Amino acid sequence: MSLIEAHQIGVRYGGQRVLHGVDMALEKGEIVTIVGPNGSGKSTLLRVLVGALKPTSGQVTRQAGLRIGYVPQKLHIDPTLPITVDRFLNLPHKVGSAAMATALTHAGVPDVGARQMVDLSGGQFQRVLLARAILGRPDVLMLDEATQGLDQPGSAQFYRQIDAVRQELDCAVLMVSHELHVVMSASDRVICLNGHICCEGTPEVVSAAPAYRELFGTGTGGALALYRHEHDHDHHHHTAAE
Amino acid sequence: MLDDFLVRVALAGVGTAIAAGLLGCFVVWRRMAYFGDATAHAAVLGVALALAFNMSIFLGVGLVALAMAVLIYGLSPERGSVDTLLGVLAHGALAMGLVAVTLIPGQRVDLDAYLFGDVITVTRMDLMIIWGGTALVVGVLWWRWSALLTATLSPDLAYAAGIEPRRQQLVLTLMLAAVVAVAMKVVGALLITALLIIPAATARKYAQTPERMALLSVVIGVVAALAGLRLALLMDTPVGPSIICVAAFMFAATTVAHIGRS
Numbered sequence: 001m002s003l004i005e006a007h008q009i010g011v012r013y014g015g016q017r018v019l020h021g022v023d024m025a026l027e028k029g030e031i032v033t034i035v036g037p038n039g040s041g042k043s044t045l046l047r048v049l050v051g052a053l054k055p056t057s058g059q060v061t062r063q064a065g066l067r068i069g070y071v072p073q074k075l076h077i078d079p080t081l082p083i084t085v086d087r088f089l090n091l092p093h094k095v096g097s098a099a100m101a102t103a104l105t106h107a108g109v110p111d112v113g114a115r116q117m118v119d120l121s122g123g124q125f126q127r128v129l130l131a132r133a134i135l136g137r138p139d140v141l142m143l144d145e146a147t148q149g150l151d152q153p154g155s156a157q158f159y160r161q162i163d164a165v166r167q168e169l170d171c172a173v174l175m176v177s178h179e180l181h182v183v184m185s186a187s188d189r190v191i192c193l194n195g196h197i198c199c200e201g202t203p204e205v206v207s208a209a210p211a212y213r214e215l216f217g218t219g220t221g222g223a224l225a226l227y228r229h230e231h232d233h234d235h236h237h238h239t240a241a242e
Numbered sequence: 243m244l245d246d247f248l249v250r251v252a253l254a255g256v257g258t259a260i261a262a263g264l265l266g267c268f269v270v271w272r273r274m275a276y277f278g279d280a281t282a283h284a285a286v287l288g289v290a291l292a293l294a295f296n297m298s299i300f301l302g303v304g305l306v307a308l309a310m311a312v313l314i315y316g317l318s319p320e321r322g323s324v325d326t327l328l329g330v331l332a333h334g335a336l337a338m339g340l341v342a343v344t345l346i347p348g349q350r351v352d353l354d355a356y357l358f359g360d361v362i363t364v365t366r367m368d369l370m371i372i373w374g375g376t377a378l379v380v381g382v383l384w385w386r387w388s389a390l391l392t393a394t395l396s397p398d399l400a401y402a403a404g405i406e407p408r409r410q411q412l413v414l415t416l417m418l419a420a421v422v423a424v425a426m427k428v429v430g431a432l433l434i435t436a437l438l439i440i441p442a443a444t445a446r447k448y449a450q451t452p453e454r455m456a457l458l459s460v461v462i463g464v465v466a467a468l469a470g471l472r473l474a475l476l477m478d479t480p481v482g483p484s485i486i487c488v489a490a491f492m493f494a495a496t497t498v499a500h501i502g503r504s
Contacts, residue, residue, distance in 0.1 A: 052401035070402035077395060080442075081271045082449045091395065092388040092403050116450065132399075144398075 002027050003063050003140055003172055004049055010057035011044050018044050021196050022058070026140060031166065031173040033183045035206075036193035037215055042176040043073065045193065046144050049174065069133030069171070071126070071143040077117050085120070086113045089132050099135060106168055107131035108161050122149045126158060134165055141165070143175035159186050180207075180216065247362070248475075254364045254372050255471055255485065258428040258437070259463030261376040261421050263445075264383055266438035266463075267456045268414050270446070271394050275439055276325060277314055277415075280332035282422050282434035284310035286339025289356045293346050299356075300371050304423035310335060311419040315412055336431070359430035359482030361471075368427055375424035379417050386413055391452055428467075429482035440489040441466060447500050462492060 002025040009022040019041040026032060026049075036042045047053040048060060050070055077083065089100050104110050107130040112120060120128060126146055133141055143162070147155035163186060166173050177183040190206040192198045198211035206212050269278050285303045292302025314331060318324045343351050354360075364372075383390065393400040393410035400407045425434045441463035442455070449455035470485030477484075 047398070047401075050398075050402050052398055068402060070399065072396060072398040072402075075396050075399070078271055078273070080446055081394070081452060082446060082455055083395075083452055084450055087451045088395075092392040092400075092405060142402075 001063060003066055004174075005061045006045075006049060006058065007061070008058035009045070009048055009055045009060070011041070011048065011053065012056045017195065019048075019055070019195060022193075024191060024197065024200075026172050026174055028139070029166075029170060029172055030188045031163075031186060032175075032189045032191060033187040034174070034176045034191045034193050035178065035180055035183070036198075038178075040194040042193055043144055046142055046174070046176050050142055063139070066140065067136050067138045069136060069138030069141045071129045071133045071141070071146045073144045073146070074148050075125075075129060079118055083117050084113070085115055085117060085128050088117055088128065089135060095135055100131075103131040103135045104128075106134060106165055123154045123158065126150065127161065130158075130161065130165065134169060134171075137169060138171055140172045140174060141169075143173070143177075145176055145178070147177070159183065162186075247364075250364050250366070250369055251361050251481070252468060252471060253369055254361050254428055255467035255481070256464050257369075257372045257376045258425045259441070259467040259485075260460050261379040261424050262434070262437040263441045263460035263463035264456055265379060265414070265417050265421050266440075266442035267445075267452065267459055268390065268394060269418070269435075269438045270442040271452075272414070274414075274418070275435055276328040276332065277311075278418060278422075278435040278438050280314055280328050280335065281307050281311045281418050282425075282431050283332045283336035284339070285422050285426055285431045285434075286356055287335055287342060288339075289351075290339055290342035290346060293343070293351060299426070300368075300423055303426050304419065307419040307422040308416070311415040315415045318411075339431075354480075355430070356426070357430045357432050358480050359426070359428050359433070361428045361481045364427055372424050372427065375420050379420050379424075382413065382417060386410070390414065429485060433482055433486050436486045436489070437463065440486070440493050444489070444493045444496055447496055462489070466492060 004026045006022060006024050009019055010017070011019040022045060034042050034045060044053065048055050050068060051060075051062075085104075086100060089095060089103065100113065101110070104113060107127040109124050109127040109131065112124055112128065117125070117128070129146070141162070147158050150158060162173060165171075175183065185203060187203055189200065190203050191200040192206055192209070192212050192215065194215055198215060199206055199209040201209070269275060284306050288303035288306030289299060291306060292299045295302075310331065314324075314328065317327060340353070343353060343356075389400070389405045390410050390413065392403060392405055393407040397407035400410070421438070422434055425437055429437050442459040444462050445455045445458035449458055466489035467485050470488040471481055473479065473488060474481040474484040
């Protein structure tokens with residue numbers, strides 16, 4: 001069976017309908033990206049799948065004993081709270097120092113263990129969150145706009161890291177993003193969300209779909225061209241490197 | 243030994259400083275200072291209640307602080323602050339308490355004792371309650387430390403780890419009510435928040451991990467309590483405010499030293 005199955009998910013905040021009739025499933029080892037404009041319910045859907053939010057209607061079925069590694073949207077640590085990277089990785093459960101070193105290495109930040117969390121750069125911080133998420137050897141890695149605040153090369157690098165982690169751990173990856181050009185080329189499947197699922201499929205299928213064009217294409221003539229150009233370019237580059 | 247009033251006073255101060263020092267870290271990390279104020283100020287209403295119904299001051303204060311804490315917990319959203327609402331509750335409760343105390347028939351109540359503390363008159367019974375409350379706070383924080391800390395760092399990370407952040411918030415809320423009841427006798431309703439915040443804020447500059455900050459905060463609180471008591475005896479000043487003066491001085495001195503070094 002699938003790792004996670006969502007059936008007819010609906011979420012309301014107050015009177016506002018945020019999600020309705022969402023059906024989706026996540027299979028072992030695949031990379032799935034959820035894209036959609038602001039307020040389309042991307043993060044809400046992810047939080048429902050993680051279990052942080054109870055849907056108003058519908059149900060989520062997780063495989064028994066499913067381990068989820070979660071990388072939240074930029075985490076704000078209050079500067080009054082002193083915490084080293086090592087201590088952060090040991091919350092809420094203690095892990096061995098070997099496991100900690102391995103996770104940090106996989107995430108691409110092997111030498112930050114003794115640093116204070118608040119002193120890390122944006123890219124290092126997100127990588128530490130990634131390290132924390134993979135500590136429990138998850139079956140699914142979930143990332144919520146994990147590259148917010150990173151510049152373009154920074155986020156491209158971060159996604160390459162995730163790809164490496166996926167190959168190492170053989171886990172599925174489910175991420176939410178608005179950085180279409182970077183993300184889509186790395187995904188097996190893209191889900192375009194706007195309250196409900198507008199369209200889904202391989203990156204090529206979705207970027208050509210009318211529903212997707214309608215959401216992201218209208219009124220952004222130049223920008224869309226740029227996206228498409230960079231998308232093609234990036235994709236090309238990616239295949240060439242393989 | 244407990245018959246010596248100085249020993250009793252010192253023990254009361256130390257017990258209170260331990261509970262406040264520990265919980266104070268969470269108050270600082272979660273920016274709950276106003277929350278502390280509201281709960282503490284409501285204590286004056288508790289005093290009025292206790293006098294009117296002829297029950298123990300600790301019980302009255304504890305009950306009202308608990309009610310206030312739970313009320314704020316119920317009103318506050320999962321994220322974001324409720325600054326204005328807390329301000330209304332804090333000062334509304336204080337004003338109501340002040341009015342209610344004067345309305346109690348038959349006795350002139352010495353308000354200063356409840357507003358600024360009256361540790362000189364601490365009894366052995368008081369001491370037992372103070373240390374009982376402190377033991378409760380220390381025990382609960384010890385037991386739930388990891389969950390509380392994870393929820394404080396990020397509610398989402400807590401959820402993903404199977405920890406319910408709202409429950410952790412409730413635990414801290416209840417502990418706050420306990421600390422208010424404990425600290426009332428020593429520093430009084432108006433200065434409880436100071437005893438929560440100042441030692442923790444002073445400790446922050448010298449700590450690399452949350453645990454060390456908590457430990458250091460306790461040490462600083464205890465030093466302030468003992469030095470404040472000494473100061474009060476020397477200069478014949480009220481004990482509670484003297485303790486806070488010492489704590490504030492330590493904060494100022496370490497801040498200046500810190501700026502000087504960097």
